[in-house]
Every structure is written in structure tokens, then in C-alpha cells.
Amino acid sequence: MAALTFELQTQSKTGSARAGKITTDHGVIETPIFMPVGTIGSIKAVTQQQLKKDINAQIILGNTYHLYLRPGLEVLEAAGGLHQFMGWDRPILTDSGGYQVFSLANNRKIKPEGVIFQSHIDGSKHLFSPEKVMDIQRTIGGDIIMAFDECPPFPSEYDYVKKSMDLTHVWLDKCVHQFDNTPDKYGYTQNLFPIVQGGIYEDLRKASCEYISSKNAVGNAIGGLSVGEPEQQLYDFTALCCENLPVQKPRYLMGVGTPWNILEAIDLGVDMFDCVMPTRNGRNGMIFTSQGVINIKNLKWAKDFSPLDPGLPNEMSQYYTKAYCRHLFMADEILGLQLASIQNLSFYLWLVGEARKQIQLGDYSSWKKNMVAQISQRL
RNA sequence: GAGGGCGUAGCUCAGUAGGUUAGAGCGACAGUUUGUGGCACUGUAGGCCGUGGGUUCGAGACCCAUCGUUCUCC
Numbered sequence: 001m002a003a004l005t006f007e008l009q010t011q012s013k014t015g016s017a018r019a020g021k022i023t024t025d026h027g028v029i030e031t032p033i034f035m036p037v038g039t040i041g042s043i044k045a046v047t048q049q050q051l052k053k054d055i056n057a058q059i060i061l062g063n064t065y066h067l068y069l070r071p072g073l074e075v076l077e078a079a080g081g082l083h084q085f086m087g088w089d090r091p092i093l094t095d096s097g098g099y100q101v102f103s104l105a106n107n108r109k110i111k112p113e114g115v116i117f118q119s120h121i122d123g124s125k126h127l128f129s130p131e132k133v134m135d136i137q138r139t140i141g142g143d144i145i146m147a148f149d150e151c152p153p154f155p156s157e158y159d160y161v162k163k164s165m166d167l168t169h170v171w172l173d174k175c176v177h178q179f180d181n182t183p184d185k186y187g188y189t190q191n192l193f194p195i196v197q198g199g200i201y202e203d204l205r206k207a208s209c210e211y212i213s214s215k216n217a218v219g220n221a222i223g224g225l226s227v228g229e230p231e232q233q234l235y236d237f238t239a240l241c242c243e244n245l246p247v248q249k250p251r252y253l254m255g256v257g258t259p260w261n262i263l264e265a266i267d268l269g270v271d272m273f274d275c276v277m278p279t280r281n282g283r284n285g286m287i288f289t290s291q292g293v294i295n296i297k298n299l300k301w302a303k304d305f306s307p308l309d310p311g312l313p314n315e316m317s318q319y320y321t322k323a324y325c326r327h328l329f330m331a332d333e334i335l336g337l338q339l340a341s342i343q344n345l346s347f348y349l350w351l352v353g354e355a356r357k358q359i360q361l362g363d364y365s366s367w368k369k370n371m372v373a374q375i376s377q378r379l
Numbered sequence: 380g381a382g383g384g385c386g387u388a389g390c391u392c393a394g395u396a397g398g399u400u401a402g403a404g405c406g407a408c409a410g411u412u413u414g415u416g417g418c419a420c421u422g423u424a425g426g427c428c429g430u431g432g433g434u435u436c437g438a439g440a441c442c443c444a445u446c447g448u449u450c451u452c453c
Contacts, residue, residue: 039415061414069416099414107416120416151414195414226413234413254414261413276415283418284411299408329418337418 001025001184004143004191004218006250006271012364016242016269019359022219022250024143025188026083026091029058031250031271032355034262034348035093037279039063040070041086044279045337046345048087054316055345056353059090059143061274064136065097065104065128069119073139081141081186093274094142096133098149098168098195099255102227110150112167130174134182134192141186146221147175149195154228161199168197169211176215193252195223196241200233209244220245221252222270226261235264242269259288259351260372266355267368273352278344283337285329288344290351292377294322296340301326308339314346351375 002025010019022029036043036051038060043051051057062082071085079085082092100117101108107118114129130148137145149168152161172194179192194212198204212220222241225234238253245251252272253265262273278288287294290311294301301322308325309317320339328336351371358367 037415044415045418063415066416093414095414097414100416103415146414149414221414223414228413252414257413275413277413280415280419281412284420285418286412295409297409332418334418 001187001189003189006219006248008248010360012267012359013362014365015267015368017266017355017359017364017368018269018271019356020250020271022271024091024191026089026143027058029091030353030356032262032266032352032359033058033272034352035059035061035272035274036345036348037061037274037276038086039276040066041082043341043345045283045334045341046279050342051088051345052090054314054342056349057090057345058349060088060092062092062094062140062142063097063100064094064133064140064146065100065117067094067140068097068126068136069121073136076141077139077185081139083141083186091143092141093144094137094140094146095254095274096137096146096148097128098146098223099151101149102151102153105153110167112170114148114171115150130171131178134175134178138182138185138190142190143188144191144193144219145179147172147192147194149197149223151197151224151227152199154200156199158199158201158204161197161201162204165197165199165204165208168195169208172212172215191218193217193219193221195221195254196245197224199224200229200237202240205237205240206244209241213244213246217249219250219252219272221254223254225253226256226275231261234261235268238265238270239268258376259348260376262348262352263355263368263372263375266352266359267365278348279341282340282344285340286344287325287340288347288375289317289379290347290375292375292379294379296322296326296336297329298326308343309347312343312346312350314343314350316342317346 004022004024007021020031036057101115109116114127117126133148148171150164152164184190194215194217196208196212198208250271253270256273257275285295285297287296289309304322307318308320308322325339358364
């Protein structure tokens with residue numbers, strides 16, 4: 001069993017988009033790729049079978065903080081890791097809980113040695129140190145595990161972001177040390193990705209990229225974006241990071257984003273994405289399609305008996321109509337959540353697959369421009 | 380036939396001793412959601428207060444009539 005490898009296969013002749021192949025002990029990931037988010041060991045409303053057959057997910061996410069609280073490490077270890085526990089034999093990436101430092105800001109305290117979280121379930125307190133976060137992710141058993149970072153909110157003052165970034169770098173050293181001195185638990189190789197921070201300050205971002213690159217990890221992540229900054233800044237700082245991270249390693253833009261965000265970021269050189277948007281927004285009635293964005297609860301769809309997404313080569317997207325899907329939402333039927341989640345994830349995976357094809361054809365940027373205009377329309 | 384209750388937003392109802400532009404919940408309509416605690420959050424529209432008279436500076440509220448509805452008794 002071996003550390004993951006990244007083979008850079010094609011560079012688009014326009015822009016910085018590239019197609020590649022990540023090989024892990026649980027199989028191959030063709031990039032650029034979108035990774036569905038399954039925080040608590042479940043892509044909400046979607047079965048593992050559907051993820052494979054309908055959506056063609058190649059890798060999914062889990063979350064350290066949430067899995068640590070439920071079902072807890074004892075159960076995960078007894079099960080033989082998250083793959084065994086949830087019945088998923090393809091790659092898994094676990095986020096470190098760094099984002100929960102941001103999203104659960106009311107329930108935690110940041111200290112030099114780590115973060116004290118107060119459980120949103122029972123109020124109990126837990127210290128997440130970089131070392132402990134590595135140990136937990138060892139037990140969960142993700143193929144790719146993330147360094148423990150602090151994701152500062154937007155906007156934040158320069159001084160705060162600098163201190164936060166320095167802390168993230170100190171934590172990274174501790175993560176690397178702990179990771180290097182602990183064994184793989186389940187017979188396959190785990191891989192640690194460090195995370196760039198630095199907010200929306202150019203010098204900090206560059207410094208962070210340099211520091212992260214110096215660790216010579218098998219892949220690198222860009223964090224701290226899509227936290228409320230204007231869209232142009234998301235692109236500008238993604239570009240800056242891509243320019244300052246190794247070319248021959250996969251780049252993972254964390255938490256992004258809308259379908260058009262993803263197409264733009266691919267053009268800037270990003271290889272991996274994750275986002276709750278297709279699932280969470282899907283559960284609230286926002287349907288992403290190859291024709292544009294639909295609010296399925298809107299009255300205009302009540303008698304629209306066309307397929308949910310005529311442009312997708314996906315059985316489910318053809319089989320069910322918009323009118324039926326709207327009915328399910330208006331009636332609070334669980335099937336509506338399932339259809340929306342499957343449609344949105346199918347579309348996201350189809351989209352990055354198309355992007356990959358276009359990169360291989362050579363002119364990604366032209367295709368992207370037209371596709372962004374099409375899929376960002378509000379129908 | 381006699382007596383009583385009730386008629387306020389699409390629905391279920393609040394409306395204090397008569398006092399500014401009559402409220403809520405649900406529903407409808409629309410918007411938000413970016414490394415997921417929370418099928419969540421935000422907003423908008425919609426009422427000659429059953430109808431017609433009257434008392435009063437002022438009536439959803441009080442009086443009379445009338446229509447509808449409902450209950451009890453004969």
C-alpha cells in the first residue's frame with residue numbers, strides 16, 4: 001500500500017486548467033473532481049448505491065468533529081474505520097474540524113494548544129489539539145486527512161488574520177509531526193493535506209502558500225475562502241494561491257461552491273472541490289441543472305411536466321418531472337429531498353466530468369465561458 | 380316554533396373597559412443558503428371585521444333589524 005500519487009495528464013491550452021489522476025489505495029480519482037459532503041458518515045438523503053450508480057461520486061467527505069461526537073471513535077474503530085462502517089469502498093477525505101472553528105464560533109474557544117469545542121449535542125467540552133485531530137482522523141480512516149487550521153471569518157483585520165495564519169502554521173508543524181509518528185490503522189495509506197490561510201491579504205496568502213509548500217505534502221488545500229467575500233476576491237485569491245502552490249500536486253479549494261465558481265476555479269488551476277451547496281440547498285428546493293438554476297417551490301413549475309434536467313445523461317433526471325418534484329416539496333415528502341440531492345450531485349459530477357473532457361480537448365476557457373452563462377441563469 | 384352560541388386574512392382563531400394605519404399561527408407567493416448541528420432562515424401579499432340601519436367626537440366591539448351557520452328544547 002502506498003501514498004497517493006498525482007499524475008498530471010493534460011493542461012488546457014487556454015488558462016491554467018488541468019486534468020489529472022489521483023491514485024489512492026481505495027481507487028482512482030479523475031480530476032478536476034467534486035467531492036460530495038457527507039459530514040456524519042452520510043451524504044444526506046442519498047444512499048451509497050445511488051452515489052455510485054446515479055451520481056458517479058469518486059470520493060466523498062466526512063467530518064472529524066461531527067464523527068468524533070457521533071458515532072464516536074469506539075464505534076468507528078470497532079467497525080474497522082469509516083469505509084467499513086458506512087459501506088463505502090471508494091476514497092474518503094475527512095475535514096479536520098477547522099471549519100467548525102468558524103461555523104460553530106459561538107461554541108468554542110481558541111487557545112494556542114488547540115480549540116475547546118462545546119458539543120452542540122450535549123454541551124460537553126472537548127479539546128481539539130492538532131495532535132488529537134490527527135489521532136481522530138487516523139481512527140476515522142480517511143484516505144486524505146486535513147491539517148487542523150483556523151478559518152477566520154470575513155471580514156477580519158490584518159493583524160487578526162496574520163496571528164490566525166501563524167497559529168495555523170504552528171498547528172501544521174504539530175500535525176505533520178503527529179502524522180509522521182503514527183501508523184496507518186487499517187492496512188491502507190492515509191495522506192495529509194495542509195491548508196493555506198491568510199484571508200484576503202496578498203502578502204499573507206503568499207507567505208502561507210510558501211510555508212505550506214515547504215512541507216512537501218502529497219496535496220495542498222486552499223482554505224479560508226467562500227466565507228462571505230465578494231465573488232471576484234474568491235477568484236483573485238484562488239488564482240494567487242494556485243500560482244504559489246506546486247504545479248505537480250493536486251490543489252483542493254475547500255468549500256467551493258456554486259457550479260460557476262467551480263468552473264472558474266478549474267480555469268485557475270484547482271483540481272478538487274467540495275461544497276454543501278448541492279445537498280443543503282437542494283433540500284431547500286434549489287435545483288441546479290444543465291439549463292440553469294431552479295427554485296422548485298416556485299408556482300411556475302406546478303404544471304411543467306418536462307424532465308427535471310433534460311440535459312443530463314442521468315436516468316433519474318429524465319424519469320421525474322419538475323412538476324412532480326415541486327409537488328413533493330410542497331407536500332413535504334421525503335422523496336423530494338432525495339430527488340433534489342441526487343439531481344444536484346449528478347449535475348455537479350457531470351459538470352466536472354465535462355470540464356475534464358474539455359481540458360483534454362485543449363480549449364477549456366472558451367467552453368467554460370459559455371457554460372457559466374448557461375448554468376448560472378435563474379430559470 | 381322557542382331559546383342560546385357563532386359569523387374578523389385562503390384556513391383556524393386573538394382582538395383587552397368602544398380610542399392611532401385591525402393582529403397571530405398555518406397556508407400562499409418570493410428571496411437567502413459556499414471545508415453541513417438544525418427539510419433552516421428572511422421578506423411580501425392578502426380583511427368595506429356577514430349585510431343594512433342606529434347610538435357616539437369615535438364602533439370589529441354597544442343597540443335594532445336582517446341573512447347565514449350551529450346547538451338545545453318542543
